[in-house]
Amino acid sequence: MKKVIIIGGGASGLTAAIKASKDYDVTIIEKNNKLGKKILITGNGKCNYWNENQDVNNMYHSSGDYKKIINQLNLTKAHAFLDSIGIIPFIKNGYYYPNSNQAISVVNALVDETINNNVKVINEEVIKVEKKDNKFIINNKYASDYLIVATGGKAAPKTGSDGFGYEIAKSFNHNIIKPLPALVGLEVEENIKELSGIRLIGEVNLLINNELVQKELGEVQFNDYGFSGIPVLQISSKAIKALDDNKNVFISINLLPNIADDILGLRSFLKVQDKHLNNKSISQILDQLFNYKLSNYLLKISKIDSNAKIEKLSNNELDLLCHNILNFNFKIIKDHGFENAQTTSGGVDLKEINLDTLESLKVKGLYFCGEVLDVDGACGGYNLSFAWTSGLIAGEIRGDTNASN
Numbered sequence: 284m285k286k287v288i289i290i291g292g293g294a295s296g297l298t299a300a301i302k303a304s305k306d307y308d309v310t311i312i313e314k315n316n317k318l319g320k321k322i323l324i325t326g327n328g329k330c331n332y333w334n335e336n337q338d339v340n341n342m343y344h345s346s347g348d349y350k351k352i353i354n355q356l357n358l359t360k361a362h363a364f365l366d367s368i369g370i371i372p373f374i375k376n377g378y379y380y381p382n383s384n385q386a387i388s389v390v391n392a393l394v395d396e397t398i399n400n401n402v403k404v405i406n407e408e409v410i411k412v413e414k415k416d417n418k419f420i421i422n423n424k425y426a427s428d429y430l431i432v433a434t435g436g437k438a439a440p441k442t443g444s445d446g447f448g449y450e451i452a453k454s455f456n457h458n459i460i461k462p463l464p465a466l467v468g469l470e471v472e473e474n475i476k477e478l479s480g481i482r483l484i485g486e487v488n489l490l491i492n493n494e495l496v497q498k499e500l501g502e503v504q505f506n507d508y509g510f511s512g513i514p515v516l517q518i519s520s521k522a523i524k525a526l527d528d529n530k531n532v533f534i535s536i537n538l539l540p541n542i543a544d545d546i547l548g549l550r551s552f553l554k555v556q557d558k559h560l561n562n563k564s565i566s567q568i569l570d571q572l573f574n575y576k577l578s579n580y581l582l583k584i585s586k587i588d589s590n591a592k593i594e595k596l597s598n599n600e601l602d603l604l605c606h607n608i609l610n611f612n613f614k615i616i617k618d619h620g621f622e623n624a625q626t627t628s629g630g631v632d633l634k635e636i637n638l639d640t641l642e643s644l645k646v647k648g649l650y651f652c653g654e655v656l657d658v659d660g661a662c663g664g665y666n667l668s669f670a671w672t673s674g675l676i677a678g679e680i681r682g683d684t685n686a687s688n
């Protein structure tokens with residue numbers, strides 16, 4: 284039986300191993316002492332492993348026709364695979380979680396299937412990969428006919444993914460699209476420490492070189508360094524790539540998306556409140572809408588005395604306050620680091636991969652799957668969906684490129 288070695292026992296590596304074990308002698312080499320370590324921390328420990336709405340627009344990439352990988356047939360196979368290994372879903376608004384509400388159920392299903400299929404596991408860090416006489420040689424001691432690189436990207440390196448997969452790819456002359464953190468908080472130039480800890484439902488707008496490029500609604504979290512929360516993570520991939528291209532990147536938040544989206548509407552809302560509340564001070568009115576620290580901050584940046592009454596404010600003063608509430612604007616200067624990121628944008632260039640099989644177009648028998656490839660997804664189960672889908676394709680070992688190596 285021909286031998287397959289898979290480097291990395293995360294979501295994509297385990298899936299590839301289960302698939303390949305039907306026809307090959309499979310070994311996973313994983314540097315952690317347990318398989319699936321990162322899966323345990325996904326979805327806040329609940330593991331959002333799939334999404335009903337598999338719209339390809341929720342996936343990002345820099346090169347290649349990634350839609351070939353995430354096509355309907357491959358997605359159907361991945362969905363059936365998750366069913367077949369016994370994961371019972373709990374579905375909320377199209378988001379899939381294991382019914383136990385615990386990520387460990389997903390890890391157990393994968394690991395049990397791996398053991399049942401006689402996949403061998405070696406707990407060792409891969410530091411060297413070569414190809415000699417048509418065999419892949421790992422750490423000078425393990426040999427295989429096929430190699431699947433499922434090492435993940437650079438996000439959350441404490442779970443094992445420290446970017447070594449890119450070094451393997453480079454050693455085989457593959458191009459790497461610059462890896463950047465994605466699904467991560469964004470650091471801002473302004474000092475907003477006094478607002479740290481506040482959470483609110485806001486509409487987050489991403490402006491690149493003054494152009495609106497993405498809009499997301501959801502719970503925004505204010506931190507010492509800047510902003511996080513789902514809508515901020517959703518804009519992070521595009522924001523960070525733009526920063527890397529030296530573009531001007533701003534986050535602008537509508538702090539009252541359920542009340543108004545223009546100055547006129549907000550001004551009349553505040554005036555109605557003013558009448559209704561019998562001429563209370565502006566800070567008393569704002570304190571009904573926001574955390575008091577945010578009310579104070581808004582009045583400070585609008586240069587309005589907190590004891591002022593609305594009817595005493597000039598039109599300009601009131602308009603500036605409304606503007607600041609609807610366009611709470613900050614300059615983004617930095618991402619909050621790979622340590623805090625959920626995924627990596629960039630990676631192995633898809634142009635050099637056969638997208639039907641995920642085999643390298645440069646080296647026969649070399650495959651890539653999961654986050655190490657130049658594909659990243661939005662929050663909502665898309666990154667794990669990609670890990671299962673690409674793991675299944677790579678694990679088929681279907682390729683037979685004309686590469687000379």
Ligand SMILES: Cc1cc2nc3c(=O)[nH]c(=O)nc-3n(C[C@H](O)[C@H](O)[C@H](O)COP(=O)(O)OP(=O)(O)OC[C@H]3O[C@@H](n4cnc5c(N)ncnc54)[C@H](O)[C@@H]3O)c2cc1C
Pocket residue numbers: 290291292293294295296312313314315319320321322324325326327330331332333407408409410433434435436438439442443444445447448624625626652653654655663664665666667668670
């Ligand atoms: C906090 C957090 C929350 C997340 N939540 C979700 C979510 O709810 N839904 C979702 O879809 N996605 C989520 N993700 C993203 C998702 O977990 C990843 O995209 C996915 O796990 C990638 O799978 P992978 O197999 O490509 O890589 P990984 O899961 O990173 O696995 C790679 C494996 O390779 C091993 N490895 C690396 N280098 C070597 C080496 N040199 N030698 C041996 N072994 C090596 C690593 O130890 C690791 O086990 C989250 C990520 C994080 C960090």
